[in-house]
Amino acid sequence: MTFPVGASATIEELEADPHPLLARLRVAEPVSWIPVLDGWLITRHDLALRVLRDAATFTVDDPRFSTAQVVGTSMLSLDGAAHTRHRDAFARRFRPAETRARFTEFVRSEVDRLVGGVAAGGHAEVRADLAGPLAVAVVTEALGLRGVTAATVRSWYDAFVAAVSAITAGRPANATDAYDRLRTKVEEALGERAPDDPSLLASAARQLTTDEVVANAAVLMFGGIDTTEGMITNAVLHLLEDPDRLxxxxxxxxxxxxxxxxSARLEPAAAVVDRYATEDVTLGEARVAKGDLVRVSIAAANRDPAVFADPDRYDLRRADVDRHLSFARGPHFCFGAHLARMETATVLQALGRLPGLRLARPASPRGLVFRKPPALQVVWEVVP
Ligand code: HEM
Incomplete structure (x- = not known):
């Protein structure tokens, strides 16, 4: 089989504005071999769902998975019963009611603090001044490690990301320093007894070993920092692109x-998720071989016209928006989704406090996996 559209794809095209290419692929080669990705790319909504839901055939459990090489075995790199054991230890604390009870006040006060900090200046860079610090503060709060500030969590996370990026680029790397510090703090937390209201990590430790708790604590950073920063920044960009929307x-x-x-549908902050075929399988019209990398383009599935009418249009009254795949589906469905939505909505509400808010210059999302504008400069009127 040949895949001429996939063969023509370049990394620059996939990083900059991939949507026209993804639309061509969806029509001509919905399961396409993309040489620059060294894997298959799935662009149709129904096929994306099939892959995400069938963890027995399309697994995350593969030694090539670079995040697992840095943080160890976690829910992100397991499937089947082992995945359920890791995931359940954390996920139940992120159900909607518990998320509201634990985070509403914290998120509101952080957003107030961050917006209050820039309000008098009349300008801000949304990613660095608001979205990034909020995402880190919320993950820090969720981890609940004594004496660990948001700045410390950011520095650990940066070390993990640097190591994952190096490994992805084929260079040996680790993040042992950051990992050891995280481990020491987790051990301290697990040594404390708080039977009435155990912390997230203490309750996870009831069914996981300390090593497993540490790996999954790092995964909460992977799950909740870059993604949420992107989700918030993209949502602000989409609102400000047209003054009528705001x-x-x-x-x-x-x-x-x-x-x-x-906004999450149009520009999912995590645009691609990876799986590995556990057997030879026919997907669409393509024959995928055992061991092949299968990349699900959430960005493409979210604009499939078979599901979303006029899919490139931003439509606040779209009835079926909740069919988007931005938080994945199936066993690895993002359990931070309620929290990320709360953070984004709280920021959008707070923008009402900045009169005449507008873009200082045009911006657009970029990135192969994590998509967001490199910077989002905004200005508003300062009322004396
Ligand atoms: C506070 C914020 C967040 C937290 C704590 C969080 C946490 C997590 C965790 C722990 C997982 C792994 C679940 C598993 O493997 O069973 C996950 C998966 C996922 N998350 Fe989130 N997340 C957050 C925000 C976001 C945002 C904003 C997005 C994108 C819009 C996102 C997209 C995803 C996707 C696509 C997956 C599935 C990955 C896969 O199937 O390979 N997450 N999240």
């Missing part, structure tokens, strides 16, 4: 939730 959501606050979802 006015509309502030007139009709019920539309804030729609603004969060529609």
């Amino acid at each position: 006015a509309l959501v502030h007139r009709e606050p019920a539309l804030i939730a729609a603004a969060v979802e529609e």
Whole structure:
């Protein structure tokens, strides 16, 4: 079989504005071999769902998975019963009601603090001044490690990401220093007894070893930092691209939730997730061989016209927006989704406090996996 559209793809095209290419692939080669990715790319919504739901055939459990090489075995790199054991130890603390109870006040006060810090200046860079610090503060709060500040969590996370990037590029690397520090803090936390209201990590330790708790604590950083920073930044960009949209959501606050979802659909912060075929399998019209890398393009599935009418249009009244795959589906469905939505909605609400808010210059998302504008400069009127 030949895949001429896939063969023509370049990394620059996939990183900059991949949507026209993804649309061509979806029509001509919905399961396409992409030489520059050294794997298959799935661009149709139904095929993406099939891969995400069938962990027996399309697994995350493969030694090539670079995150697992840095943080060890965790829910992100397991499938089957072992995955359930790791995931359940954490996921139940992120259910909607518990997320609301534990985080609503914290998120509101962090957003107030961050917006309050820039309000008098009349300008901000949304990623570095608001979205990034909020995402790190929330993950720090969720981990609940005594004496560990957001700056420390950021530095550990940066070390993990640097190591994962180096390994992905074929260079040997590790993040032993950061990992040892995280481990020491987790051990301290597990040594404390708080039977009435155990912390997230202490409750996870009831069914996981300390090594497993440490690996999954690092995975919460992978799950919750770059992704949420991107989700918030993209949502602000989408609202400000058209001044009518901002006015509309502030007139009709019920539309804030729609603004969060529609932005996540159009530009998912995690645009691609990876699986490995456990056997030879026919997918669409393609024959995927055992061991092949299968990359699901969430960005492409989210614009499949078979599911979303006029899919490139930003539509705050889209009835079926919740069919987007931005938080994946199947066994690895993101359990931080409720928290990430809360963070994004709280930021969008707070923007109402900055009169005349607008883009200082045009921006657009970039990135192969994590997509967001490199910077998002905004300005507003300062009322004396
Ligand atoms: C506080 C914020 C977040 C936390 C704590 C979090 C946590 C996690 C965790 C632990 C997983 C792994 C679940 C498993 O393997 O069973 C996961 C998966 C995932 N998350 Fe999140 N996440 C957050 C925000 C986000 C955001 C903003 C996005 C994108 C819009 C996102 C997209 C995903 C996707 C696509 C997966 C599936 C990965 C895969 O199937 O390979 N997450 N998340």
